[in-house]
Amino acid sequence: MELQNISTVTEFQLLGFQNLLEWQSLLFAIFLFSYFLTVTGNVVIIEVVSQDQQLRSPMYMFLKHLSFLEIWYTSTIVPLLLANLLSWGQSISFPACMTQLYFFVFFGATECFLLAMMAYDRYLAICSPLHYTFLMSPEMCTKLVAISWLTGVGTGFLPTLMISKLDFCGPNQINHFFCDLLPLMQLSCSSICITEMVIFILSIAVLCISFFLTLLSYIFIVSSILRIPSASGRMKTFSTCGSHLVVxxxxxxxxxxxxxQPNTHLSPEINKIISVFYTVVTPLLNPVIYSLKNKDFKEAVKKVMIRKCGMY
Structure with a gap:
């Protein structure tokens, strides 16, 4: 007997926040404003860092790449979310869903690695200031950034490929505002044990390892800060990294x-709330925390604005 292909689903319907119908207009306004601020803030960072000769340190090179990443990362999710809020349920084709999933994993993994590299950069600057210029040379900076992007590109392929090979026979309603891994696996009518385990192992490899390296860097940073004799010196140094630690x-x-979380699943509504933090809130906070609290960056913004307006 010949086996038939039971993957009959050709598109999915993203339910989004349909349980909050009376709040759709307010949510649309909030997410639209957040998206505008995120894109604008990160574009300003890229523009200022690219034009100001004083912002040529490795920290600002990492920051420029992070800002570029955040623009695309949030643009992978938020425009479709806004369309969903306007239409009360947005349909997305299977190929488009897999494309969104790939770029979400790709950009998310790249951000993990970039944050780890930025923490390592701060560790060298604070704990090994005499060797910082040698250890974090422009060539090394370029290599670390390239590793972050290339590893992110590779990370996105495996989970997307495995999800795309699953059978989806209906229903086709994703109880989320974008094509995420867990909601898609829950819709599949084929066995997901291997897919779930592979994604779990990959999540540990990407998230836990990069988080451990980031955390380790900050432990050494805090230890070094505590050895600074003056209280004002400790506060000044910690303010440089404390905001980074928040993000x-x-x-x-x-x-x-x-x-x-291989064996437990949060409720769809909790999943949505948590997802908002890493798809909307974090990209919005990065311009504020990494740049607007930085005195050198604010001075650079003033100089660029004066140059743009022709006020000499």
């Missing part, structure tokens, strides 16, 4: 709670 905690905390 790292929000991003890794929400990601790990979602994907490093």
């Amino acid at each position: 790292v905690t929000i991003y890794y905390g929400s990601m790990i709670s979602m994907y490093v």
